[in-house]
Amino acid sequence: MHPGLALALAILAFWDAGRLLAGRLGEGLTWLPLAMVAAALIWPMVRKLRDGQASAVSPMLLCAIFAGYGLAALTMPPLIRMSIAVVGLVLILRQAAGNDFPAAPAFGLGLLALPVLPSLEFFLAYPLRLVSAMLTAALLRLGGINVGVDGVALDWNGDRLLFDAACAGVKMLWAALLLVSAIALTARFTPSRYAHAIGLAIVLTIAANALRAASLFYVENGFVPRLNGSFAHEAVGIAAFIMAAGALVAMVAPRARKLA
Secondary structure, eight states: OOHHHHHHHHHHHTHHHHHHHHHHSOSTTTTHHHHHHHHHHHHHHHHHHHTTOOOOOOHHHHHHHHHHHHHHHHHSOHHHHHHHHHHHHHHHHHHHTTSOSOHHHHHHHHHHTSSOHHHHHHHHHHHHHHHHHHHHHHHHHHTTOOOEEETTEEEETTEEEEOOGGGGOHHHHHHHHHHHHHHHHHHTOOHHHHHHHHHHHHHHHHHHHHHHHHHHHHHHTTSSGGGOSHHHHHHHHHHHHHHHHHHHHHHHSOOOOOOO
């Protein structure tokens, strides 16, 4: 089947997922990551079509994708339906482009571009708060501050400094995974190399969030009086993410080979 026709049929078949997605995007620029990812995934097929090298899409593949989505539409929650639609579109685009881009990063990038942050915060916020509290306390003890851990709170001088949901670092983790997936797609990572990059992103993000929380402890408890205020809070968070992102790019992005 012609790839353009296959893509048009898929868009029609997934109209309900598109409607659900549009309802969840919200206001502001929440649509921007999805638009950028869609452009990156569609471009290989467009280039192949332009050069007359696009491959036909298997009707059997289309039937399997549509059948899977139909079953999900009857029983699965909206986010699962949207995820199946994204996987189906990636499979169609990849076959049309003649396997011109790696499947694993394409799947990861497409799924991360969906409005998954509320779900990630629901499932990951508490365990990440626990880990962040323990790592932050360890960093502060290394600095000579006697801090204990009580659940998801720091115990210092009889006060409990609570790690709330915003301190979990879920948004930082999502942004780091999106960055790594974009690098992996561009550099055509194999599934094993992509999995390794994802693992690095998780470890570095958790470490950066703990460093952020330890820095904010100094800021908010008067150890650094000149940095008091809401601006300092945001600046510390941005600095922590820039450090993590820079380290990820340095460790994950392929290095150009020097010519002899």
